[in-house]
Amino acid sequence: MENVNLGTYASNTWCPGCGNFAILNAIKAVLKSLSEEGISLENVVLVSGIGCHAKIVDYLNVNSFYSIHGRVVPAAEGIKIARSGLKVIGFSGDGDSYGEGLEHLIFSAKRDIDITMIIHNNRVYGLTTGQYTPTSPLGYRGRSTPKGTTEYPINPLELMLSSGASFIARGTSHGMELLKKIFKEAIMHKGFSLVDVLQVCVTYYNMYEYYDKRVYELEGHDPADYSKALTKIREWDYNNDSRIPLGVFYKKSLATHTQV
Ligand SMILES: Cc1ncc(C[n+]2csc(CCOP(=O)(O)OP(=O)(O)O)c2C)c(N)n1
Ligand code: SF4
Ligand SMILES: [Mg+2]
Numbered sequence: 001m002e003n004v005n006l007g008t009y010a011s012n013t014w015c016p017g018c019g020n021f022a023i024l025n026a027i028k029a030v031l032k033s034l035s036e037e038g039i040s041l042e043n044v045v046l047v048s049g050i051g052c053h054a055k056i057v058d059y060l061n062v063n064s065f066y067s068i069h070g071r072v073v074p075a076a077e078g079i080k081i082a083r084s085g086l087k088v089i090g091f092s093g094d095g096d097s098y099g100e101g102l103e104h105l106i107f108s109a110k111r112d113i114d115i116t117m118i119i120h121n122n123r124v125y126g127l128t129t130g131q132y133t134p135t136s137p138l139g140y141r142g143r144s145t146p147k148g149t150t151e152y153p154i155n156p157l158e159l160m161l162s163s164g165a166s167f168i169a170r171g172t173s174h175g176m177e178l179l180k181k182i183f184k185e186a187i188m189h190k191g192f193s194l195v196d197v198l199q200v201c202v203t204y205y206n207m208y209e210y211y212d213k214r215v216y217e218l219e220g221h222d223p224a225d226y227s228k229a230l231t232k233i234r235e236w237d238y239n240n241d242s243r244i245p246l247g248v249f250y251k252k253s254l255a256t257h258t259q260v
Contacts, residue, residue: 004035010058019173019199023091023120024056026179030187031062034087044087047076049096051127053120053199056091070100073108076115087116087187094121098134098156105194109165112191112254118183119156119194122201123238130204137239142204153238160194161226161233161250167193168229168250172211173200178246191254198244211244218247226250 006028014020035041046062048054050069057064067075072090080088097105097119108115124142125131131144135156139148160168167189171179179197186193198215200208214236222228229250236244 004032004041006031006061008059008061010055012059013055014052015203017202018052019122019197019201020053020056020120022173022176022179023053023118023197023199024059026176026183027056027089027118028060029180030183031060033184034187039087043085044089045076045079046089046091047072047079048091049093049101051093051096051120051125052122052201053091053093053096053126056120070096070102071104072097073101073104073115073117076117077104077108077113080113080115084114088114089187090115090117092117092119093126094119094123094133094135094156095125095131098154102134106159106163109160109163109192109194112164112166114191116183116186116189116193117195118186119196120199121156121196122199122205123153123207124201124205126201126204135238136205140205155233155237157194157196157233157249158230158237161230164192165194165250166191166252166254167248168196168233169194169248170196170198170244170246172198172215172246174208174212175215175246178217182248185248189251191252214242214244215246216243218245218249221247221249223248223251226252 046064048057049072072092076090123135130142169182
């Protein structure tokens, strides 16, 4: 077994309490367990965008590519197409992939490219100090919307389902065990997988209490059933005050673009 040392020399500059720590710790645990199961970490490549989330690649001693804003998907796709044996994991933000890079996400899902996208969805532009994003709720007050947004958020999981994504899941930064389980399943899935993480930004949009009151894990849900996946994905639309389901909403097996 290879000697797994995932730490790096970079000092961590995330705010204390930031939900990014949960994602970092969960992915570290998953990479260690993949290595123990015989998947060499030399065959794993991480890709990130631009934002607070993107620093995650600085904190992991694994081959990585720090890309530009909104372009995690094309960088990840390029790596996967050139070296189909690699496991490629993209870390992106809600601004990064649901905003500027949205078209890439849609077509990668449509083509079912065998990559994993982990979205640090804090529903705010964290790095640029609190502007609203495509998943901020109606009325969100931030630096660019002091009187509150006048737009409804998109439901990114509904968009991914209709675009053809073959694995769709959601976790939160207060649920490490679930994150580990979902990340591993997403990485092992053959095809395009997306995990939306409700990652709390304690500095610009602290939603811990709001989420803690509403989240629950899916039970007895059949992820192979498209209609049921759609119903569960629509239960919470990133704006209403309903309960928030977590877990794997949808999973299907296809011959992927890189296999045909
Ligand atoms: C092409 C381009 N457009 C805009 C920016 C400015 N910018 C840097 S980070 C960022 C937002 C990041 O938000 P998000 O992706 O949600 O990441 P977070 O900081 O919340 O993790 C923006 C707009 C940029 N660096 N490059
Ligand atoms: S600004 Fe928000 S997302 Fe960025 S490090 Fe701080 S708490 Fe985390
Ligand atoms: Mg963000």
